[in-house]
Amino acid sequence: MTFKATFLAAATAALLASSAATIAPATAQTDRDGQQRWINVVNRTNLTIREFYMTDVDTRGWGDDRLGDSTIDSGESMRVVPTRRQRDRGYCQFDMKVVFENDRSVERRGVNLCSTTNLVCVSTSSCRAQ
Template sequence: MISTFKSLALSALLFAGATASVTAYAGAADFSLVNRTGYSISEVYISAANKDAWGKDRMGDGTLDNGKAKLFRFSDAANCVQDIKVVFEDDSSEVVWEDIDLCEVHKITPRYNRKTRVVSAETE
């Protein structure tokens, strides 16, 4: 019985490791954006760092309310370092967070002080 338990435990560990490897590879640059700006976000753009080509809005029709999170799929692992621009719903102002390595970061919590115009972000 002990050897059966050890075999099952070993199989479970091997399966978990294989699953983690596949998951890490499949979504290596996906990230969650946790809005801690104090404002609802209506648009999100991602651009290779130091390029001014924002492309399409990644939010679609929805908004990301303060305190809420959204998973963004990002597949350009060849260009890991990206800038993220958001547009706020209430006044259409824009803020940019620069040089975020999306291949290393899986969670971004942007913060913004509108009075001082200070932007910061915690990353995990």
């Protein structure tokens, strides 16, 4: 990552952390039906999260990496939003896959984005919805 990209990522993470403390999840970024459909991926491991996939429970396959060119370094977090198509379909239940820099991965099935705001990864074999 370039210095500018690193600085912007750090500033964004700090802004998200401070706004998360002051804005109730129910009022933060809701869809047309009033539900919030996003997840903060929190990396509490010693490795970088290289990829993150999220799809509604009725879609086969993982689709595109939702991080794009970004990564989530150790100790950092990033808010990830499903695609517009996925949000418009009205699903709350999503399957998620986290891929670490050492190619280990963790899958979580049926995470309810309408009532969960964090996916906390504590090891390369354990990520839990909170």
